[in-house]
Amino acid sequence: xxxxxxxxxxxxxxxxxxxxxxxxxxxxxxxxxxxxxxxxxxxxxxxxxxxxxxxxxxxxxxxxxxxxxxxxxxxxxxxxxxxxxxxxxxxxxxxxxxxxxxxxxxxxxxxxxxxxxxxxxxxxxxxxxxxxxxxxxxxxxxxxxxxxxxxxxxxxxxxxxxxxxxxxxxxxxxxxxxxxxxxxxxxxxxxxxxxxxxxxxxxxxxxxxxxxxxxxxxxxxxxxxxxxxxxxxxxxxxxxxxxxxxxxxxxxxxxxxxxxxxxxxxxxxxxxxxxxxxxxxxxxxxxxxxxxxxxxxxxxxxxxxxxxxxxxxxxxxxxxxxxxxxxxxxxxxxxxxxxxxxxxxxxxxxxxxxxxxxxxxxxxxxxxxxxxxxxxxxxxxxxxxxxxxxxxxxxxxxxxxxxxxxxxxxxxxxxxxxxxxxxxxxxxxxxxxxxxxxxxxxxxxxxxxxxxxxxxxxxxxxxxxxxxxxxxxxxxxxxxxxxxxxxxxxxxxxxxxxxxxxxxxxxxxxxxxxxxxxxxxxxxxxxxxxxxxxxxxxxxxxxxxxxxxxxxxxxxxxxxxxxxxxxxxxxxxxxxxxxxxxxxxxxxxxxxxxxxxxxxxxxxxxxxxxxxxxxxxxxxxxxxxxxxxxxxxxxxxxxxxxxxxxxxxxxxxxxxxxxxxxxxxxxxxxxxxxxxxxxxxxxxxxxxxxxxxxxxxxx
Numbered sequence: 001x002x003x004x005x006x007x008x009x010x011x012x013x014x015x016x017x018x019x020x021x022x023x024x025x026x027x028x029x030x031x032x033x034x035x036x037x038x039x040x041x042x043x044x045x046x047x048x049x050x051x052x053x054x055x056x057x058x059x060x061x062x063x064x065x066x067x068x069x070x071x072x073x074x075x076x077x078x079x080x081x082x083x084x085x086x087x088x089x090x091x092x093x094x095x096x097x098x099x100x101x102x103x104x105x106x107x108x109x110x111x112x113x114x115x116x117x118x119x120x121x122x123x124x125x126x127x128x129x130x131x132x133x134x135x136x137x138x139x140x141x142x143x144x145x146x147x148x149x150x151x152x153x154x155x156x157x158x159x160x161x162x163x164x165x166x167x168x169x170x171x172x173x174x175x176x177x178x179x180x181x182x183x184x185x186x187x188x189x190x191x192x193x194x195x196x197x198x199x200x201x202x203x204x205x206x207x208x209x210x211x212x213x214x215x216x217x218x219x220x221x222x223x224x225x226x227x228x229x230x231x232x233x234x235x236x237x238x239x240x241x242x243x244x245x246x247x248x249x250x251x252x253x254x255x256x257x258x259x260x261x262x263x264x265x266x267x268x269x270x271x272x273x274x275x276x277x278x279x280x281x282x283x284x285x286x287x288x289x290x291x292x293x294x295x296x297x298x299x300x301x302x303x304x305x306x307x308x309x310x311x312x313x314x315x316x317x318x319x320x321x322x323x324x325x326x327x328x329x330x331x332x333x334x335x336x337x338x339x340x341x342x343x344x345x346x347x348x349x350x351x352x353x354x355x356x357x358x359x360x361x362x363x364x365x366x367x368x369x370x371x372x373x374x375x376x377x378x379x380x381x382x383x384x385x386x387x388x389x390x391x392x393x394x395x396x397x398x399x400x401x402x403x404x405x406x407x408x409x410x411x412x413x414x415x416x417x418x419x420x421x422x423x424x425x426x427x428x429x430x431x432x433x434x435x436x437x438x439x440x441x442x443x444x445x446x447x448x449x450x451x452x453x454x455x456x457x458x459x460x461x462x463x464x465x466x467x468x469x470x471x472x473x474x475x476x477x478x479x480x481x482x483x484x485x486x487x488x489x490x491x492x493x494x495x496x497x498x499x500x501x502x503x504x505x506x507x508x509x510x511x512x513x514x515x516x517x518x519x520x521x522x523x524x525x526x527x528x529x530x531x532x533x534x535x536x537x538x539x540x541x542x543x544x545x546x547x548x549x550x551x552x553x554x555x556x557x558x559x560x561x562x563x564x565x566x567x568x569x570x571x572x573x574x575x576x577x578x579x580x581x582x583x584x585x586x587x588x589x590x591x592x593x594x595x596x597x598x599x600x601x602x603x604x605x606x607x608x609x610x611x612x613x614x615x616x617x618x619x620x621x622x623x624x625x626x627x628x629x630x631x632x633x634x635x636x637x638x639x640x641x642x643x644x645x646x647x648x649x650x651x652x653x654x655x656x657x658x659x660x661x662x663x664x665x666x667x668x669x670x671x672x673x674x675x676x677x678x679x680x681x682x683x684x685x686x687x688x689x690x691x692x693x694x695x696x697x698x699x
Contacts, residue, residue: 005057011137012064038082039063046090065103072117081106094242108235116628124183125526138190147196153210169454174619201250225490307508313592320592324482335466339455341489343412351418352482362580364568364608366635373643376651407432419472425462494622500615511609519569519629520607528563530635550674561617568608569633
């Protein structure tokens, strides 16, 4: 039992069960068994070919790690990953030692050759309990493996980089702490980088190795703006391990023999480091949950952004973003400030049609379907599609430019687009930008300064739009049309932090992402599917809007307002059932799908995400990634009309009792989804005395 692999297998198995049962990972028991079986079979074959004894423990660790991290719609790629992970230990060796961590090497190699596999770093969420659990299990493993030094060193270096970056940008410490509470980070730290067979043999070399991995991951994540920087960095710097072992030699690690003392020199110090880490993760854990930009009002008007809709079209580094809002008030008091990565040219800004956003909202909305029970003695199917309530139902003189310059504000460009006067600003410091906006007649919400400062330090520009009343009157529009911008940047995100500056309470955000490859998810928050395919009572048809809002509120509460919800994921070329007709190529083009083909349709995959957020629960901007997941999903709810005919067969005689049981289940389903009282639901359904026929133990 001195072999730490026993503890690691137990810990990874527990995490996998937790992920499947509690976090609802997209991993079935059968798929996990197939991956484990493939890993064990590869280990057996490798042992036979190399004339070694068969040891299943390392293969089990690799298989369990793949189940936890790697995702794909194709089981073949997952099985290939198991073969690569275990097989590489027999093939890729230098002086008898592994080069790559098996799981890390397999994942990175497959991500290099195909876009049909991906890793979801946000799947674990940021719950305090889970961070504590990971740290406990991980600390146990690294201490048993006597490689705690590389884990603690990586934690110190990575924490320092994240906290140092936020301090330099003027960001609140809730942002780096939110990043440190990520379950995927802790899994990597305690179970992957600490692999004693793939880390350097000498302690000082391991500390150097940890520092290099942290620096590489920081560069990938915050300079290249790519996801999974930890995995890419570990794979790259693993190539240095043989060199470090050559320059700084030490005794080779053995699973069952005592090696170097634990991190810190003594077991007491190592346990103290473990305790500090556990307390740190528990004490600073926050339930992490925010429209891109914030509204500023002229005079003393107070404007609040309550619900927003954003369409994101993404292919490679090219993004087209269309923003709609539910602004209600005098148009002369409207203005919007949005951080953008580059100076936009006139052609990169256009005014879109709100009807297009309404179309994509209707197409992807949660829906209700109806079925009619067939004659029990002899099935005719009828569906009625119900769509949810709609998601939410500058010219200046030369003196102005000189004043802006004196405040460190540069007017990079100015355009008149439709009914909007648009400025593209850059600034040297937030105080000058705030002063310029105030002197231009805008009221800046309290607390905007530090947020603006952090974006300025990231070299972002500011897109400022306000309504040209004369042009709006000439065009004849009574509402504010959506603004659409196109830009090229590796950043795939929404700067929602500014959206919470002047928000009164929580806000709603609907994101409709259109991509070529597959589903879009957030990488720094959990993406959770709404409950779907649940049978509900017939009367829900007449109050579907109330049902939908209550159900969503219930899901937000259950996930502690720390998740982004998936409501729809589908190939845009078809739907089943359809809440609205699929968008035409012309409509997709109007939303910014620049690869849309007018003649033969468009290869576009739509993802609908819905998030309720505030400053306390969503301290970070939303960061997205496009996955290779093309599995269809829709939030839909099923009504079944009872059969009303007559019949004398045995099935017809049993039908009334089966119907009462089903209606009781429908009442309980509705209560569970919405939080409504089940007694009120039963009364509305007119179940009445039928409930007296329940079995005595059910009471």
